[in-house]
Amino acid sequence: MAKIAIIGLGLIGGSLGLALKRSRLRDADIVGFSRSAATREKARKAGAIDRAASDAQDAAKDAAIVIIATPILTTPQILKDIASVLPANCVVTDVASTKGQVMRWAAELLPAHVGFVGGHPMAGKEMSGIDAADAALFEGRPYCVVPSPQADEAAVNVLVGIAELVGATPLFMDAEEHDSYVAAISHLPLVVSTALFSLVRESAAWPEMSRLASSGFRDVTRLASGSPEMSEDICRTNRENVVHWLDRMIAEIRRYRELIEGDDEEALLRAFAKAKRERDEFVTSGPAPRRAERPTDAGISVSDLLVGRWATQRTREIMKALEKEPPQQRPKE
Amino acid sequence: MAKIAIIGLGLIGGSLGLALKRSRLRDADIVGFSRSAATREKARKAGAIDRAASDAQDAAKDAAIVIIATPILTTPQILKDIASVLPANCVVTDVASTKGQVMRWAAELLPAHVGFVGGHPMAGKEMSGIDAADAALFEGRPYCVVPSPQADEAAVNVLVGIAELVGATPLFMDAEEHDSYVAAISHLPLVVSTALFSLVRESAAWPEMSRLASSGFRDVTRLASGSPEMSEDICRTNRENVVHWLDRMIAEIRRYRELIEGDDEEALLRAFAKAKRERDEFVTSGPAPRRAERPTDAGISVSDLLVGRWATQRTREIMKALEKEPPQQRPKE
Numbered sequence: 040m041a042k043i044a045i046i047g048l049g050l051i052g053g054s055l056g057l058a059l060k061r062s063r064l065r066d067a068d069i070v071g072f073s074r075s076a077a078t079r080e081k082a083r084k085a086g087a088i089d090r091a092a093s094d095a096q097d098a099a100k101d102a103a104i105v106i107i108a109t110p111i112l113t114t115p116q117i118l119k120d121i122a123s124v125l126p127a128n129c130v131v132t133d134v135a136s137t138k139g140q141v142m143r144w145a146a147e148l149l150p151a152h153v154g155f156v157g158g159h160p161m162a163g164k165e166m167s168g169i170d171a172a173d174a175a176l177f178e179g180r181p182y183c184v185v186p187s188p189q190a191d192e193a194a195v196n197v198l199v200g201i202a203e204l205v206g207a208t209p210l211f212m213d214a215e216e217h218d219s220y221v222a223a224i225s226h227l228p229l230v231v232s233t234a235l236f237s238l239v240r241e242s243a244a245w246p247e248m249s250r251l252a253s254s255g256f257r258d259v260t261r262l263a264s265g266s267p268e269m270s271e272d273i274c275r276t277n278r279e280n281v282v283h284w285l286d287r288m289i290a291e292i293r294r295y296r297e298l299i300e301g302d303d304e305e306a307l308l309r310a311f312a313k314a315k316r317e318r319d320e321f322v323t324s325g326p327a328p329r330r331a332e333r334p335t336d337a338g339i340s341v342s343d344l345l346v347g348r349w350a351t352q353r354t355r356e357i358m359k360a361l362e363k364e365p366p367q368q369r370p371k372e
Numbered sequence: 373m374a375k376i377a378i379i380g381l382g383l384i385g386g387s388l389g390l391a392l393k394r395s396r397l398r399d400a401d402i403v404g405f406s407r408s409a410a411t412r413e414k415a416r417k418a419g420a421i422d423r424a425a426s427d428a429q430d431a432a433k434d435a436a437i438v439i440i441a442t443p444i445l446t447t448p449q450i451l452k453d454i455a456s457v458l459p460a461n462c463v464v465t466d467v468a469s470t471k472g473q474v475m476r477w478a479a480e481l482l483p484a485h486v487g488f489v490g491g492h493p494m495a496g497k498e499m500s501g502i503d504a505a506d507a508a509l510f511e512g513r514p515y516c517v518v519p520s521p522q523a524d525e526a527a528v529n530v531l532v533g534i535a536e537l538v539g540a541t542p543l544f545m546d547a548e549e550h551d552s553y554v555a556a557i558s559h560l561p562l563v564v565s566t567a568l569f570s571l572v573r574e575s576a577a578w579p580e581m582s583r584l585a586s587s588g589f590r591d592v593t594r595l596a597s598g599s600p601e602m603s604e605d606i607c608r609t610n611r612e613n614v615v616h617w618l619d620r621m622i623a624e625i626r627r628y629r630e631l632i633e634g635d636d637e638e639a640l641l642r643a644f645a646k647a648k649r650e651r652d653e654f655v656t657s658g659p660a661p662r663r664a665e666r667p668t669d670a671g672i673s674v675s676d677l678l679v680g681r682w683a684t685q686r687t688r689e690i691m692k693a694l695e696k697e698p699p700q701q702r703p704k705e
Binding site for chain 1: 494495496513514516543545549552553554556557558560561562563564565566567568569570571572573575577580581582583584585586587588589590591592593594595596597598599600601603604607608611614615618619620621622624625626627628629632633637640641643644645646647648650651652654655
């Protein structure tokens with residue numbers, strides 16, 4: 040048996056536990072820790088973990104794999120708590136929505152014999168907490184894999200394996216790329232959705248207006264109902280990129296404002312038509328959801344994962360392909 | 373039998389036909405017109421209309437009730453086409469997303485013996501056209517009722533009756549209130565959603581970013597997939613209100629930008645927490661969907677609708693309640 044520690048048993052930590060238990064992973068002893076005793080008990084009863092640990096250090100001790108799934112800003116303290124008990128070749132990963140800051144903390148706080156590979160499953164829900172955990176949460180979703188300079192191929196392989204076991208598609212990128220991409224595709228929508236809701240909600244006419252709200256208003260403001268702590272953490276740890284995109288959003292709204300005020304009716308119609316065409320294309324060209332990986336009838340063991348027997352070939356191919364690509368431009372064009 | 377004409381057989385016109393036919397409305401001869409022969413045939417086959425007319429005038433001739441469900445900017449031409457054939461006491465209504473302009477056109481182009489009552493069912497879908505028509509589209513949705521100064525109580529009653537027959541909840545307001553409310557709750561989200569999509573889509577890193585897009589990005593940008601013609605019409609006919617709200621949105625994004633750049637962590641967290649609390653409250657306090665009205669086992673006839681036997685009492689109560697209220701403030705605070 041090999042120990043997999045999940046520290047933090049909220050929506051993501053709990054769902055990873057459920058998805059790994061549902062997968063064909065053999066010989067895994069999944070140990071979880073949450074500060075809340077009630078959460079630990081719920082996670083155990085739901086089958087997200089085999090047993091609960093008494094603290095983060097207890098969970099991480101002798102673990103082959105440690106998954107940190109706590110709020111981003113608690114990561115340094117967790118890394119400090121567990122650093123001294125991690126065995127050689129232990130693979131540590133996280134699930135935070137921003138990666139640059141986490142990678143710096145890991146480089147600073149983890150010993151050299153540990154391989155840190157940042158992770159970010161692109162999946163979520165309006166609800167948070169263990170009660171919302173779902174074994175199918177990651178199916179068909181991208182899973183960002185962000186290797187640290189210290190992580191060797193075997194360590195990277197472990198996270199690729201985990202991503203595939205839970206039904207996700209691993210995508211390699213560096214921390215800077217990750218943070219600039221998600222600033223546009225995830226954090227900007229979060230702030231815009233929240234700002235739209237708070238603006239309209241503050242209006243004196245809200246009681247009358249809200250009666251007229253249709254599904255459009257609900258959908259566009261949905262992200263305002265996310266976890267406030269997570270939203271704040273995201274903005275704090277990806278501040279520069281988020282501010283950059285907010286400035287660009289202001290400029291884009293101004294562009295529409297000018298089209299609406301202007302007399303060129305064709306230009307406004309063209310802008311709406313272009314957005315529709317491109318969004319319809321984006322929606323229809325999306326990847327089909329895939330089921331969690333069931334590599335063989337007999338399943339794979341944690342030690343297969345660790346020595347990379349299973350995923351190595353795939354990782355090698357991906358890394359080789361990456362090497363061939365010219366250096367990518369920063370998305371701040 | 374009394375004739376109900378539906379001019380324009382797209383999503384809204386087609387759905388109104390289906391919903392009226394499904395309701396317990398008796399003695400109605402529902403005649404529809406669309407410029408497209410294929411659409412007319414589809415509407416007839418789908419059961420949205422009893423028969424098709426050869427043009428708008430043919431549809432409206434001798435009609436007791438005329439529902440105009442064409443793009444807003446075609447309304448003046450339709451009104452001109454039908455004005456001379458409308459019988460005395462005919463009730464004309466529309467479904468346009470903006471009301472001020474439509475009310476002015478009706479006052480100018482319709483004869484005095486016709487009662488115009490503006491209508492706006494707050495229901496929609498990403499898809500448009502007769503193929504997307506749905507008898508349940510209006511269930512539980514608000515239906516704005518905007519009486520013209522010339523419309524008498526019986527005319528207003530007819531639209532209240534139609535709204536209730538299709539399962540919607542009639543809400544009385546004047547055109548100016550309507551246009552300022554929907555600018556915030558409907559047109560602002562439309563432009564913001566479109567601008568967010570077009571901004572991110574134009575990025576050089578779109579191929580990489582789009583692979584990371586989660587359900588949040590899809591939901592918040594959903595309105596970018598609406599009908600470009602309808603979006604343009606909305607912006608043109610409600611320009612002043614839309615521009616007003618775009619300016620306020622820019623200011624609100626700036627407020628978040630400053631909170632994110634600032635050092636007061638509590639203030640940013642408070643802003644996210646307030647938005648979440650208020651949106652959760654809004655979502656959970658929403659009205660429960662209601663089924664289309666089935667007033668009696670025997671149903672009601674169009675003549676009941678016209679003489680107001682059915683809805684009069686309700687309309688009187690609503691109008692009385694409105695008279696008691698102090699004059700409402702404009703929502704531009």
